[in-house]
Amino acid sequence: MxxxxxxxxxxxxxAVASLRDAxxxxxxxxxxxxxxxxxxxxxxxxxxxxxxxxxxxxxxxxVILFIAFGMPFFAxxxxxPDIHGFVETLYAPRISxxxxxxxxxxxxxxxxxQLKSRYTFSEGFLASLNSVINFKxxxxxxxxxxxxxxxxxxxxxxxFSPTGFMDVKIGRQVLTWGVADYLFIxxxxxxxxxxxxxxRDDEYLKxxxxxxxxxxxxSLVNIDFVVxxxxxNVLPKGDRLSMFDxxxxxxxxxxxxxxxxxxxxxxxxxxxxxxxxxxxxxIEGAFYAYRGFDPMPRSYLDExxxxxxxxxxxVHGLSLRSPFLGGIASFEGGYYYSSQxxxxxxxxxxxxxxxxxxxxxxxxxxxxxxxxxxxxEEKLNxxxxxxxxxxxxxxxxxxxxxxxxxxxKLYKNQxxxxxxxxxxxxxxxxxxxxxxxxxxxxxxxxxxCGANLPWGEDNKSEFxxxxxxxxxxxxxxxxx
Amino acid sequence: MLKYLFSIFTFLLLxxxxxxxxxxxxxxxxxxxxYYNGKDGRAKAMMTVTDAQGRTRExxxxxxxxxxxxxxxxxxxxxxxxPNDVKGMSYIVWKSTTKDDDRWLYxxxxxxxxxxxxxxKRSSFAGTTFLYEDISGRAITLDxxxxxxxxxxxxxxxxxxxxxxxxxxxxxxxxIDKNNFVPKKAQYYDKASKVxxxxxxxxxxxxxxxxxxxxxxATDNNANANTVTEFSDTEYDINVSADIFxxxxxxxxxxxxxxxK
Numbered sequence: 001m002x003x004x005x006x007x008x009x010x011x012x013x014x015a016v017a018s019l020r021d022a023x024x025x026x027x028x029x030x031x032x033x034x035x036x037x038x039x040x041x042x043x044x045x046x047x048x049x050x051x052x053x054x055x056x057x058x059x060x061x062x063v064i065l066f067i068a069f070g071m072p073f074f075a076x077x078x079x080x081p082d083i084h085g086f087v088e089t090l091y092a093p094r095i096s097x098x099x100x101x102x103x104x105x106x107x108x109x110x111x112x113x114q115l116k117s118r119y120t121f122s123e124g125f126l127a128s129l130n131s132v133i134n135f136k137x138x139x140x141x142x143x144x145x146x147x148x149x150x151x152x153x154x155x156x157x158x159x160f161s162p163t164g165f166m167d168v169k170i171g172r173q174v175l176t177w178g179v180a181d182y183l184f185i186x187x188x189x190x191x192x193x194x195x196x197x198x199x200r201d202d203e204y205l206k207x208x209x210x211x212x213x214x215x216x217x218x219s220l221v222n223i224d225f226v227v228x229x230x231x232x233n234v235l236p237k238g239d240r241l242s243m244f245d246x247x248x249x250x251x252x253x254x255x256x257x258x259x260x261x262x263x264x265x266x267x268x269x270x271x272x273x274x275x276x277x278x279x280x281x282x283i284e285g286a287f288y289a290y291r292g293f294d295p296m297p298r299s300y301l302d303e304x305x306x307x308x309x310x311x312x313x314x315v316h317g318l319s320l321r322s323p324f325l326g327g328i329a330s331f332e333g334g335y336y337y338s339s340q341x342x343x344x345x346x347x348x349x350x351x352x353x354x355x356x357x358x359x360x361x362x363x364x365x366x367x368x369x370x371x372x373x374x375x376x377e378e379k380l381n382x383x384x385x386x387x388x389x390x391x392x393x394x395x396x397x398x399x400x401x402x403x404x405x406x407x408x409k410l411y412k413n414q415x416x417x418x419x420x421x422x423x424x425x426x427x428x429x430x431x432x433x434x435x436x437x438x439x440x441x442x443x444x445x446x447x448x449c450g451a452n453l454p455w456g457e458d459n460k461s462e463f464x465x466x467x468x469x470x471x472x473x474x475x476x477x478x479x480x
Numbered sequence: 481m482l483k484y485l486f487s488i489f490t491f492l493l494l495x496x497x498x499x500x501x502x503x504x505x506x507x508x509x510x511x512x513x514x515y516y517n518g519k520d521g522r523a524k525a526m527m528t529v530t531d532a533q534g535r536t537r538e539x540x541x542x543x544x545x546x547x548x549x550x551x552x553x554x555x556x557x558x559x560x561x562x563p564n565d566v567k568g569m570s571y572i573v574w575k576s577t578t579k580d581d582d583r584w585l586y587x588x589x590x591x592x593x594x595x596x597x598x599x600x601k602r603s604s605f606a607g608t609t610f611l612y613e614d615i616s617g618r619a620i621t622l623d624x625x626x627x628x629x630x631x632x633x634x635x636x637x638x639x640x641x642x643x644x645x646x647x648x649x650x651x652x653x654x655x656i657d658k659n660n661f662v663p664k665k666a667q668y669y670d671k672a673s674k675v676x677x678x679x680x681x682x683x684x685x686x687x688x689x690x691x692x693x694x695x696x697x698a699t700d701n702n703a704n705a706n707t708v709t710e711f712s713d714t715e716y717d718i719n720v721s722a723d724i725f726x727x728x729x730x731x732x733x734x735x736x737x738x739x740x741k
Binding site: 084086118120130132159161167173174175176177179202203205206215217222277282284321323326327328330361362363364365366367369413414415440442443444446477479480 | 529531537563564567568580582590591592595596597599600604606607608609705723727728731732
């Protein structure tokens with residue numbers, strides 16, 4: 001078995017993500033090299049984090065009220081830009097009960113309001129730089145946990161073009177690159193796999209980053225350079241979705257007690273991502289480089305105290321995409337270098353590895369599209385890894401194969417969309433079927449239903465560990 | 481006598497040939513007038529779709545185009561203003577008459593640039609009764625053209641696909657205005673020679689010396705639905721740079737042409 005996309009490794013017990021949300025995007029960090037954000041803190045002094053965050057909570061609530069009701073008012077009064085967004089409700093009952101999690105009958109019940117706006121400077125110096133401010137935030141009442149209002153800033157950034165061949169975007173933003181569907185090799189930007197599994201819109205698979213993105217467009221090659229702070233992937237942690245926890249020896253829910261130790265937000269821990277890309281005739285080619293941390297907590301910091309951490313990671317890769325036989329063919333590959341275990345003989349730290357992927361998508365006419373992908377991953381220095389293992393260790397296969405199949409069909413003047421996407425790993429003997437039907441009742445009102453069906457023969461494989469979380473979901477959205 | 485007959489035969493052949501040529505020329509002129517005015521251009525389009533139950537949906541978009549070669553390659557940039565759930569999406573087409581178009585779609589919520597498999601040009605454009613081919617033009621080399629009549633103020637041209645298997649219509653006729661070569665009405669016939677799709681130019685205006693369709697309608701008789709498209713803010717020869725039609729501007733739409741608050 002192998003741990004990848006999101007690792008079968010233990011996931012954080014605590015609620016760093018929600019603490020972060022609760023503190024308007026700023027998780028209280030310890031000035032030490034690592035910040036342990038833990039709900040069940042090992043260190044009694046850490047309880048101050050909770051207090052701090054709940055203090056922030058009140059402030060946040062006021063800010064939410066101000067923004068939710070104030071912004072439309074100001075927009076109206078001072079001709080600020082239009083505000084758009086949606087109101088949405090999501091209900092996702094479980095197909096089979098899972099007594100490990102907080103609620104055994106559902107994975108989600110929530111209401112969401114999204115507000116977004118875009119301000120384009122029309123006069124003066126900033127206008128001459130094509131300055132734009134983007135804003136997008138979600139207000140979520142999460143009935144799964146606490147019924148309280150959560151404020152989630154997804155975008156607040158300023159973009160401008162200081163010269164004719166340069167664009168800059170600074171602030172909170174969503175970042176994506178690479179050519180694959182739902183599989184990521186050179187895109188190490190943060191993902192939210194909890195959202196992915198509980199029926200939220202695809203938009204929420206991508207978590208925002210606090211970043212500066214500089215894009216250069218000289219004639220030879222286009223360059224994207226991103227500097228961003230560490231932001232881990234949002235992964236199941238047992239309270240809402242159960243998953244494999246090596247410390248519990250199997251699939252765990254609320255009994256999981258692990259601590260995910262994040263790198264401190266210091267200058268030396270900033271992450272860098274580079275993309276060079278250009279077209280060669282019809283073929284789009286890109287080269288990628290990344291230096292930062294693994295966004296998955298795959299390595300052990302302290303086994304005795306159930307602490308995991310995000311090891312340092314460098315990735316180099318490339319991608320190609322081109323029309324081929326009436327469809328689009330794509331290829332992507334990447335080499336993952338684990339500098340803290342470059343010899344591969346430290347059993348506690350993830351080894352280096354590589355991943356390659358080939359994909360094809362074709363439009364068969366009549367609004368029917370089909371796609372397929374094949375991904376292969378291999379852990380390097382595998383024999384060193386195996387030799388270093390202790391007898392009681394869980395271990396992972398050297399190789400992993402994943403196939404995906406996708407189908408999208410539109411009906412009734414493209415107002416009805418039927419979509420099926422299937423992951424299948426013949427090596428892990430697991431898979432994940434995602435299916436959905438959505439209907440645009442009007443331009444503004446949309447309903448969707450679907451199912452998330454992960455399965456597997458093994459408890460610790462990527463999709464197999466999710467097997468108790470099978471759910472169906474129902475969403476209704478009103479856009480304005 | 482035989483020589484006389486031969487002359488008549490030759491004359492007939494020649495005249496048929498002349499007719500055939502002029503039909504091709506007419507179609508080329510109509511294609512130019514519909515899609516290739518100016519060296520570049522920009523327009524806002526408001527599309528109103530009305531279904532069989534009388535319900536309406538609206539699509540608002542800005543279209544920027546750049547002509548690369550007359551009646552051949554073009555580049556398009558499309559920015560969606562409405563409906564609200566797709567607002568901010570942009571779309572690039574590198575149109576080709578000899579191979580499949582290249583298309584890219586940008587989804588701002590995911591910051592995702594997706595390359596679109598574009599082999600089917602006869603699918604609905606953005607859920608309207610217009611097809612992709614109606615928006616960017618059907619390559620004139622795909623059909624055989626025949627001038628049926630030149631009565632009144634229009635030429636009536638019949639267009640029969642060279643590869644009938646590749647397409648859902650048997651043939652279509654186009655009425656071309658004799659004065660400015662703007663196609664005023666296209667009627668698509670199915671295999672039973674029944675009209676099932678009609679595209680009409682409802683209003684034509686002179687903009688910067690170019691006859692321009694400012695209001696058009698596509699009716700789908702089978703679905704009993706139609707779409708009316710009204711173009712506004714149309715401008716030609718605005719010096720659009722070819723850079724606009726690249727990933728850079730997909731992510732950062734060119735504000736000076738989009739003009740959105």
